[in-house]
Amino acid sequence: MSIAQSFLTEFETQAPITRKYLERLPEDKLTWKPHDKSLTAGQLALHIALVPSRLLPFVQTNPAKAPEFGNYPQPASRAEILKAHDESVATMHSLLPKFDDAAMEETWRMMAGDREVFAQPRAEFLRDIMFSHVYQHRGQFSVYLRMLNVAVPASWGPSADEPPAFMQEAAKVA
Numbered sequence: 001m002s003i004a005q006s007f008l009t010e011f012e013t014q015a016p017i018t019r020k021y022l023e024r025l026p027e028d029k030l031t032w033k034p035h036d037k038s039l040t041a042g043q044l045a046l047h048i049a050l051v052p053s054r055l056l057p058f059v060q061t062n063p064a065k066a067p068e069f070g071n072y073p074q075p076a077s078r079a080e081i082l083k084a085h086d087e088s089v090a091t092m093h094s095l096l097p098k099f100d101d102a103a104m105e106e107t108w109r110m111m112a113g114d115r116e117v118f119a120q121p122r123a124e125f126l127r128d129i130m131f132s133h134v135y136q137h138r139g140q141f142s143v144y145l146r147m148l149n150v151a152v153p154a155s156w157g158p159s160a161d162e163p164p165a166f167m168q169e170a171a172k173v174a
């Protein structure tokens with residue numbers, strides 16, 4: 001299995017779980033935030049939804065120009081967030097398979113003007129940002145949901161509110 005295919009397999013497992021988190025954000029809580037220094041719930045949810053669709057086109061260029069960080073748009077609706085998530089899923093399916101193992105192992109660089117600010121194999125960058133970064137924010141978002149008294153979905157294992165999908169399926173059969 002190629003590196004890209006293994007990433008796609010993981011993404012296909014995690015994308016429905018991520019969508020379940022995003023679906024639970026109450027429409028009237030998009031601008032809520034737990035602290036003045038925090039993103040709003042809507043900004044965090046949209047960031048989670050957008051990472052794959054923004055990241056894959058970005059890493060196609062080598063070297064890539066460093067983006068301006070810290071721009072977190074405020075979505076107008078949960079539907080906007082879910083649309084962004086669905087577009088990320090489509091982007092993953094269309095772009096990720098184009099990276100062969102040589103491209104995934106290539107040292108990918110990010111530049112700020114003439115200065116190299118980042119260099120690592122493309123696969124490691126994608127693992128860190130497209131997966132670990134999203135998982136970290138999904139965990140952060142679970143705290144937002146808990147603070148809003150919204151049932152937190154299960155992910156790899158159970159949450160306090162529900163068992164993981166494989167246990168839910170087993171209960172239907174029994």
